[in-house]
Amino acid sequence: MALVGSGVLVGMGVVFKTFLETYPWGRVLLRMVGIQSANGITTIEYPDVKQQHAERFRYFPFLVYDQTPENLRCVACKICEQECPPACIHIVGPAKDAQGRPMKANGRTFPVEFDIDTSICMSCRICVDVCPFDAIEMDNDYELSSTERLHGMVHDKQRLLKPAEYFRKIKPSEASVVDARLDAKKAKAAAPPAAPPAPAA
C-alpha cells in the first residue's frame, strides 16, 4: 500500500505554509518566495483583547427611557409578553391607583414590574419587532455572569432601564431610524388641533 506520494507531500506543504503565516518573519519569507499570505493567528486573546462586534449584535433586551427613568417609553401593553416565544417576560402593570384606574405619568401608563428572565431569553428579538412604542431594544452587553441564578439572572425593571443616549451610542443607525419614526409620530400627533397636546416624548 503506497503511502508516499505527491498528495501527502502537498498536504504537508499546505500545513507548513499556514505555520509560517502565523509569524511575522514567516510572512516575510513567504512574500520573498511570492506567496501571499491571507491568514494569520485567528485567536483573539480575550479578555485582554475584545472582539469588535457588529452594530446589530444582540444579546438581551433593555427598556428605553428618555431623559429620566420615570419617563420610560413602555406603557405596559403586554404585547411583548404575549409574543415572546419562550415566555421570559413578566410584566405587572399598568400601575393602578386606589380605585383601580390606571395611573399616568407623563401622559402614559407605566408598568409596576417588568422582569426578563435571562436564563430563558433566546435573544430572538421578537419583542423588539412587535413593540408598537419602540420601548424595548436589544442590548449588546454580554459580560453578565452572576453568582446566583434567581436574583442574578432575572433582570428587573431597574436593571433594564437605560437611557436613549445609551441606545444611540451602541446602535447609531438603528437609533436614528427609531428616532425618525418617533419624531414623525410626534409631528402627526401635534398637527391636529382638536387632539390633546402630544406627550413630551
Added chain:
Amino acid sequence: MILSLDQVFVSGRAALLQMAGRVLPPVLMPWLSILMTIVVIAALAPAVMMYLTLIERKLLARMQNRLGPTRVGVYGLLQPLADGLKMLIKEDLVPRGADPLVHLLAPIMAVVPAILLFAVIPFGRNMAPANLNVGLLYFLAVSSVSSYAIFMGAWASRSKFPVIGAMRAVAQIISYEVPGVLSVVALMMVTGTMSLVGIVEAQRDQWFIATPWGFVGGVILFLSGIAEVNRTPFDMPEAESELVGGFHTEYSGMKFALWYMAEFLEAFMVCAITVTCFLGGWHGPAIPFWTLGLLLSVIFGTATRMWWPARAVLTLALLGATVVFGTQPIPSWAWFTLKTYALVFVLVWLRGTFPRLRVDQLMGLAWKFLLPMALVNVLAAGVWVLYRRPVLGPLTAGTLASTVMLVAAYAIFVRLNRPAPLERRTYLLAD
C-alpha cells in the same frame, strides 16, 4: 586559556571529578563518574519530555492558526509544570479485580527503558554517556521492551477494551520493528561497526542520508520509529475517537503520566537515533558560533512578553558568549540538538496533517511495502559499497546502480500494492 565551547560539558565534568578526587578515595572515582552521568540523564529526561509536550502543543496550534498555551508562564513555558501537577493530584484508580502489582509495574516498565536509551546516544563529540561497541543493538533491544509493558498494562487492567487495544498495539510494534531493524542492517554493513559513536564518526565526510540507500533507510527507520511509538498517523491503538482509549484506558494520575512520558521520550529517541544513524549525528558544517549566538540574542531580545530583567540578562549573556566564543565552530551538541528538534518538528508536522491509518492498512504498510523496500535497501547498500569508482562526475557507479535499484523497487512495490485506482469522475448535470 579559553575553553572550547564544543567540549564545555566534557571539561566541566572533568573539572568536577578532579575536585572530588582531592576529597574522595580513588577507588570511588569510577562510581562517582557513573553517578554524575546518571544524575544528569535523570534530570535531563523528564525536562526533555516536559518541554516536548509544550513544543508539540504550540507547534500544532501554530499550524492551526491559533496560539498554543500562553497563560501559564510567559509563552506558556510553565504549562508542563501545571500539567505535571495536575497529573500528580489526580486520583489513582485501580480497577477492582485488577492485579495491583502488575498494574503498577507496567508503566514503570515502559518509562525505564525509554530513559535507559539515553545512555548510548552520542550527544556531541566525546559526549556519549556509555560508548558501548554494541550501542545500536542495545538501542534496538531496549526499545523493544515497551511491547511487554503495553501488554502487561492491558492485562493487569482486567478489562476487555484495553486488551484489544494492547493486542493491536503490540502487533503494530512488532510488525514495524522488522523494517526498522533491516534499515539499520544496511547501515551496519556499510560502517562495519555497531557502536553509535563509530557510526557518527563514519559520517564525517558525508551524511548517510545523502546516499541513495541512506535516504531510503532513513525514511524507513523514521517511519518505523513513529509507528513503534504509536504516534499519528499510526496511533490507532490509542485513538480516542475510535472504540476506547486503548491500552491505557484504566490508568489515571501519575501512572498515566508515566505512560505519556514513555511515549514522548521514545518519540524523542526515535528522532535522536535517526539523526545519529543517518543525519550525521553531531557533525555539522564549520559555521562560526557568532551566527548562532547573534540569532539567539535577536530572538531573546525581541521576546516582548518576557519579564524584562530576565530578557536583558539572557540577551546580554548570549551576546557575551558570542563575543567570547565567536570564532569557534558551532558546538557539536548544538548541531545534534538542532537536528533532533528539526525531526521533532517533522513529527509534529506529520501529526498535524494526517488522519490515521486503519489497523489493517498499518499492517499492510509494514509488511507489504516497508519490508520489501528494506530488503532491497540492504542489497542497494552492498552495491554502493562495492563500486566506489567515480563514473559521472563525483557520482560513483555504486551510487547510480543503487539509485536505479531503489527507484525501480519503489515503483514495483507501489504498483503491486495499490489496486487499480478507480477513475473517480464526478460529473455535473443540470436538471
Added chain:
Amino acid sequence: MPSLLEARTPTDQGELMEVNLGPQHPSTHGVFRMIATLDGETIVKLKPVVGYLHRNHEQIGESSTYIASFPFTDRLDYFCAMSNNLGLALAIEKLGAIPVSERGDYLRIIMVELTRLVNHTAVTGFLISDMGAFGTPLLYAFREREKILDLFEACSGSRMMCNYIRPGGVREDVPPEWLDRARKIVADYPAFLDEFEALLTDNEIIQQRTRQVGVLPKALAVSASITGPMLRASGVNYDIRKVDGYSLYPKLPFKVPLGIVGDVYDRYYVRILEMRESLKILGQALKDIPAGPHISPKGAALVKAPRTFRPPKGEAYGRIESPKGELGFYLVSDGTPQPYRYHVRAPSFINLTILEDMCLGQKIADAIIILGSIDIVMGEVDR
C-alpha cells in the same frame, strides 16, 4: 434498553461483542448512541438510539404563533439556521398566500447559499477530524466559517441563531456595506477551497480510508427516501432546488454534482463540488440583487403583529434543499393564529435510518467515518 458493555452473544461463529458507542463520545456529532454488535472488528448489527436531544419542538410550535416558531427553527439544525428559517417561511407563504418581495428573495438566497458553504466546510472538517487528523482541516474550515458568521452577525445580530428570514422576505434590510463585504468573501473563497482540496483530496491516507467504505447503492437510497448530498453521491439526480424551482433558483445558473459509487469519498467530494456551485450562485445573486423593500407589505404586517395572521383552514408543505437534505415543514391550519399541526421532516433523521445497512460488514473504525459522512445534527434528528 440497558447499556451492555460486555454482553456476549455466543453464536456458531464464536463470540459476538456488543459495544456501546455512547451518547458521550468525541465523534458522535451530538448526543447519539450506537449499539454495535461486533464479530472481531467487523460489524454484524448496528442499532442507532436517538432521542437524547428531544425538545418538543413540534409541540411548542403547535402552541405558539407562526412567527414565534422561527427562533425555534434556528435551533433545529443549529449549523444552518438560515435555511431552517427559509423552510418555515415557504410553508407559511403557501398557507397564507403571502407574496415575497424581490429583494427579500435575493437576500434569502444569498443567506441560504452562504449557509451551505458554512455547513459543507464544517462537515468536511468534522469528517477528517473523525479520521484522526487532530483537527487541522477542521480548524481551517472554521476559520473560513468565522468570516461568514461575522457576515451573519452584521446583518441579523446573531452569528448562529439568526432568526432573520420571515414570510414575505427578511426581517430587516442588510446594512450598507454588507453586500460589498459579502462579495469580497465570495471572491476569496475559491482560494481557500483550492487550499483545502490540496490538503485533502489527493491525500493517500484519506483515499484509503474512504474509498469503497460505506457504499450506498442507488436503489436503496431512493427506497429509503434519502435526500441531499448523500443521495446525489449515489448517483441520483434529485436536487429540490431544481425539482421544485422554489424562490429564485430557476433564474440562477448552477449544476448539480453527482457521484458514482456512493461511498464516503464520493459524499465528501460531492460536498466540495456543491460548494463551488454555491459560489457561482452567490456570485450571480450578489450581482443581480435589486434595490427595493426587503419584505412585502403583508409580510411586514405579519412581523409587526403576529397574532393578526389567521390563515385560512388548510394545509401546506414547504420544503427546501437544506445543506443536509430535504427539510420540510408541514403545517395544518385551523384558522387560529396557532397551527393545528406542525411537523418537521428532518433530513438527518431520515438519512440516519440506513446507517445500519451501510455499516454491515465494515470495521468498527469505519462506522465512525460513515456516520460522519451522513452529516447529522442531533438538533434536527431529535427536534
